[in-house]
Amino acid sequence: MNTTTIGAIVRGDREVFPPYLYEAYQSTRRRAPTLPLIDVPLTLSELTGPGPAISAITPEDADLTRNAGTGGEAIGQRIIVTGRVLDDHGQPVPNTLMEIWQANASGRYLHKRDQWPGPLDPNFLGIGRCLTDANGVYRFLTIRPGAYPWKNHPNAWRPAHIHFSVFGPSALSRLVTQMYFPDDSLHSIDPIMQSVPTEAARQRLIAAYDHNVTEPEWALGYRWDIVIRGPYATPFEPAQFEKAGEAAQ
Amino acid sequence: MSTFLLAASQTVGPFFGPGLLRDGACRNDLTEPQTVGERIRIEGRVLDGDGAPVPDAMIEIWQADAHGHYNHPADSGTAPSDPDFTGFGRTGTGEDGSYWFETIKPGPVPFDAQQWQAPHIVVTVFARGLLNHLVTRLYFAGEPANASDPILGYVPDERRATLLARHETEGATNVYRFDIILQGADETVFFNV
Numbered sequence: 001m002n003t004t005t006i007g008a009i010v011r012g013d014r015e016v017f018p019p020y021l022y023e024a025y026q027s028t029r030r031r032a033p034t035l036p037l038i039d040v041p042l043t044l045s046e047l048t049g050p051g052p053a054i055s056a057i058t059p060e061d062a063d064l065t066r067n068a069g070t071g072g073e074a075i076g077q078r079i080i081v082t083g084r085v086l087d088d089h090g091q092p093v094p095n096t097l098m099e100i101w102q103a104n105a106s107g108r109y110l111h112k113r114d115q116w117p118g119p120l121d122p123n124f125l126g127i128g129r130c131l132t133d134a135n136g137v138y139r140f141l142t143i144r145p146g147a148y149p150w151k152n153h154p155n156a157w158r159p160a161h162i163h164f165s166v167f168g169p170s171a172l173s174r175l176v177t178q179m180y181f182p183d184d185s186l187h188s189i190d191p192i193m194q195s196v197p198t199e200a201a202r203q204r205l206i207a208a209y210d211h212n213v214t215e216p217e218w219a220l221g222y223r224w225d226i227v228i229r230g231p232y233a234t235p236f237e238p239a240q241f242e243k244a245g246e247a248a249q
Numbered sequence: 250m251s252t253f254l255l256a257a258s259q260t261v262g263p264f265f266g267p268g269l270l271r272d273g274a275c276r277n278d279l280t281e282p283q284t285v286g287e288r289i290r291i292e293g294r295v296l297d298g299d300g301a302p303v304p305d306a307m308i309e310i311w312q313a314d315a316h317g318h319y320n321h322p323a324d325s326g327t328a329p330s331d332p333d334f335t336g337f338g339r340t341g342t343g344e345d346g347s348y349w350f351e352t353i354k355p356g357p358v359p360f361d362a363q364q365w366q367a368p369h370i371v372v373t374v375f376a377r378g379l380l381n382h383l384v385t386r387l388y389f390a391g392e393p394a395n396a397s398d399p400i401l402g403y404v405p406d407e408r409r410a411t412l413l414a415r416h417e418t419e420g421a422t423n424v425y426r427f428d429i430i431l432q433g434a435d436e437t438v439f440f441n442v
Contacts, residue, residue: 018380110267163262
C-alpha cells in the first residue's frame with residue numbers, strides 16, 4: 001500500500017516523514033498543501049520553543065488506569081509504556097512534556113465524534129501526561145487500547161495505538177506521532193502507519209515487549225524510545241545565532 | 250544525516266481534544282494582568298482545499314514578548330524579559346473552523362548580528378488528515394519592518410499576503426485576522442522547518 005506521490009511535499013527527512021498527500025488516507029486529499037514548503041534559514045524563532053517553559057503536571061496524570069477520578073480502575077490489559085526521549089545524537093532530552101491519548105480496551109475514544117458501538121468505560125478517560133526525568137525517561141501506566149473501525153475505506157480498522165505529543169527543546173523538535181504494538185496484523189493495511197515511507201522508519205513507531213519492564217502479578221511492559229530533532233541537527237545551516245547556541249549549552 | 254533515526258510524525262487524528270485541550274492545556278489567553286505590551290486578539294479560520302472549515306484542527310503559537318525576548322534559554326540576547334509572559338498558546342478550531350487567541354504584539358527579534366526580523370508569531374497547525382504538522386508565521390499587515398524581514402524575503406511576492414494578518418478594530422479591541430488555508434487558491438505559505 002504505497003501511494004506516495006512522486007515529488008510529494010514532505011517536511012524534513014524524506015526517509016522518515018510521511019508526505020502530506022497520501023491518497024490511501026483520504027483525509028489528506030483536501031488538507032495537504034499543494035505548493036512546496038519554503039526552505040528558510042533557522043532563526044531564534046525556531047531555535048527556541050515552548051518546551052522548557054511548560055511543565056504543569058501531577059504524578060497522577062501518568063496513571064491512565066486511575067486518573068478518571070471515579071475511584072475505580074479502567075478495564076483492560078494493564079500495561080506499562082516506558083522509554084527514553086533522545087535527540088538525534090542520542091542525547092537524552094530531560095524535563096520535556098509528553099502528552100498521550102488513546103482508545104479504551106474496546107477501541108472506543110471518550111469523544112463525541114466517536115460513535116461506533118464499542119462500549120465506553122466509565123473509569124477510563126484515555127488521556128495522560130508526564131515529564132521526562134533527568135535521563136530522558138518517561139513512564140505511563142495504562143491499559144492496552146483496542147483496535148477500532150474507521151470510515152476511510154470499506155472494513156477499515158486502525159491497529160491498536162497510543163497517540164504521543166512531545167515538545168522537546170525547540171520548535172524544531174515538536175512531534176506528534178503514534179506508538180504501535182508488536183505483532184499486530186493490522187499494520188500492513190493501515191494507511192496512516194503505511195504513510196511512513198520506509199520500513200526502518202515504520203519499525204521505529206512500534207514498541208517492543210520488554211519482560212524487564214513487566215511487573216509480576218501486575219502489568220505487561222513495553223519499551224518505546226522516541227528520537228526527536230535536536231535544536232541544531234537540521235538540513236539547513238543555522239548560520240545565525242551560533243553564539244546563542246553556545247550560550248544554551 | 251541524523252545519527253539516530255528520527256521518530257516519524259503521524260496525524261493528531263480527530264480525538265485529541267480531551268487530552269490536548271483539557272483545562273490548563275488549552276491556552277487561548279496568553280496574557281496576565283501584569284503582562285507588558287499592546288493587547289491584541291488573533292482571530293481566524295482554518296479552511297481546506299474546498300474552502301470548507303476544518304473543525305478538528307489544533308493551533309499552537311509561539312512568540313517573543315513585547316521586548317522581543319523569547320522565554321527560552323537559547324535566547325541570550327540583550328532584550329529584557331517579561332516574567333509575566335510565556336509566549337505559548339494552544340487552541341482547537343470550532344465547528345466553523347474558527348480559532349482565537351488573546352495575546353500581546355511581540356517585539357522585533359534578531360535575525361543575525363546585523364539584521365532584525367519584523368514582529369511575527371510562529372503558528373503550527375495539527376489536524377486530522379495532516380500526517381505532519383504545518384509551520385507558518387503570522388506577520389502584521391502594515392508593519393513597516395515587514396519590507397526588510399529576511400524570512401519574508403524568501404517568500405515569493407505573490408504569496409506574501411497569506412502571511413499578513415489584517416488589522417480590524419472591534420470597539421477597543423485590536424483584532425488581527427489570520428485565516429489558514431491548507432490547500433488551493435491563496436494557500437497559506439508553510440515553511441520547511
